[in-house]
Amino acid sequence: MRRALSITVLIAFTGIAGCTTYHPRPIAPAPLAQQFERRSLASEALHAYVARETGHDVTPWPPAVWSREMLTLAAFYYNPALDVVRAQWGTAKAGIDVASAIPNPVLQLPFQYNNPNPGPGARFTWGPSLDIPIETAHKRGYRVDQATHLSEAARLNIINAAWTVRAQVRAAMLAVYAADERITSLSARAExxxxxxxMSRHRLAVGQYSQPDVDAAVLADTQAQSDLAAARSAEQDARAQLAAAIGVPITALDGVTLDLAAFGTVPPAPPAANAQRAAIFHRADLLASLADYAAAESALQLEVAKQYPDIHLGPGYTYDTGTNKIGFGLAGITLPIFDQNQGGIKEAEAKRKEVAVRTGALQDRILGDLAHALARYQSSLEALQLSDAHLASARRQLDSQAAAFSSGNTDRLTFTQAKADYQTSETARLNAEVAVQEAAGALEDAMQQPLGHEAVNSTLSEETTR
Known part of the structure; x- marks a missing residue:
């Protein structure tokens, strides 16, 4: 009996010794705010991350000019939205460990005092026993499959979130590009x-102009100055938008030169069949929905398997008033007589149907968005061609006025008005160009694939966390 008690105590303490201890990690708003304010594009940690993701060192660091690809990698490093989905993936991966765990045996220590004593020994009955559960019908395997599919869906959510961050960086840089170009054009027009x-005031003074003509000129001057001030404000707003997309304070962009040359080129529209294929096979949200459906399938298989009872072995030792007993029986078997888990099966079937419908609806929405994005991009390209033709005509008119002014056939006021009119045409052409770039961004988002040969290299794995 003492030997059995010693073995029982040893088993209990061995299990306790293998337990993980709790380590608190409190967070507070003030340190988080300080950490955000310290973020910089010159960070050596960011340098190491960019080198790892691109496969080569970037020298000098920080680069003199930041391209869209480099700023996208900086956003992958700093943007908190990616930290959230990476953490969610870590939780989902931990779920695989939970699902694959083998059920622990249960140690039972019954004790009974007998009076009167029915036997020759001590007047109590005592003895340790184990309840060892054995799962049947591949239940553990189905749980692991379900957790694995959920983990894959969480991993694909990282790619989906990364694309969203990339789109935010692109939109912000396009806004900076548009504001800078408008500032250049509007500065010339304002001048x-x-x-x-x-000149209108001078002509009014010598009697060559009427007061309404001067008022119209002053109004146009005031409007041009107002438009220029609005463009400068928009440039500041666009830089703040870019800083937010990257995940750094706006001061981190002070003195940073942006490479915006890519927005001056317009890639051709892809064939509709190629775009549709890209959307179906590259959209991470659609792939994640398919992984959710596979998880729902595994959940249904698990519920079906629950119709078959698990086995509980019950070996143990009992001291019974002087008699030593060793048991090898079954601790219990659940008999599926009344329900046979029909409720759980029906719920799992309904969940699978729900996920299937949601996946189909998502694919329909993706194809609809793609068709709209293709049509918008094509129409914006056509509008840009018309704007180019109009600007070329305005350029010829300006050149004609410049030649007439040089030869003395027209006055300075007429020539200056021609220059102002040309700047208006330039602004209209810029608006058409920005509309094309916005349509290109919408088309890229619909496919989750860049147009042309642009690519961003990032594995977006758990190693990308800081």
Whole structure:
């Protein structure tokens, strides 16, 4: 009896000794805010991350000019949205360990005092026994399959979130590009309108202009100055938008030169069949939905398997008033007489149907968005061609006025007005160009694949966390 008690105590303490201890990791708002304010594009940790993701060192660091690809990698490093989905993937992967765990045996220590004593020995009955569960019908395997599919869906959510971050960086850089180009164009127009207003006042003074003509010139000058101020404000807003997309304070972009040359090129529209194929096979959200459906399938298989009872072995030792007993029986078997887990099976079937419908609806929405994006991109390309033709015509008119001014056939006011009109045509052409780039971004988002030969190299694995 003492030997059995010693073995029981040893088993209990061995299990306790293998337990993991709790380590608190408190967080507070103030340190988090300080950590955010310290983020910088010159960080050596960011340098190491970019080198690892691109496969080569970037020298000098920080680069003199930041391209869209480099800023996208910086966003992959800093943007908190990716940290959230990476953490969710870690939780899902931990779920695989939970699902694959073998059920622990249960140690039972019954004790009974007998009075009167029925036997020759001590007047109590005592003895340790084990309840060892054995799962049947591949239940553990189905749980692991379900957890694995959920983990894959969480991993694909990282890619989906990364694409969203990439799109945010692209949109912000396009806004910076548009604001910078508008500032250049509107500066020239504002200067021309200012000169026109000055010359109009001079002509009014010598009786060559009426007051309404001067008022119109002053109004055009005021409007041009207002448009220029709005463009400068938009440039600041676009830089703040870019900093938010990257996940850094706006001061981190102070003195940073952006490479915006890519927005000056317009890739051709892909064939509709190729775009549709890309959307179906590259959209991470659709692939994640398919993984959710596979998890629902495994969940249904698990519920079906629960119709078959598990086995519980019950070996043990009992001291019974002087008699030593060793048992090898079954601790219990659940008999599926009344329900046979029909409720759980029906619920799992309904869940599988729900996920299937949601996946089909997502694919329909993707194909609809793609068709709309293709049509929008094609129409914006056509509008840009018309704008190019209009700008070329305005350029010829300006050149004609410049030649007439040089030869003395027209005055300075007329020539300056022609320059202001040309800047208006340039602004209209810029608006058409920005519309094309916005349509290109929408088409890339619909396919989750860049147009042309642009690519961003990032594995987005758990190693990308800091």
């Amino acid at each position: 021309a309108e200012r000169q026109i207003a000055v």
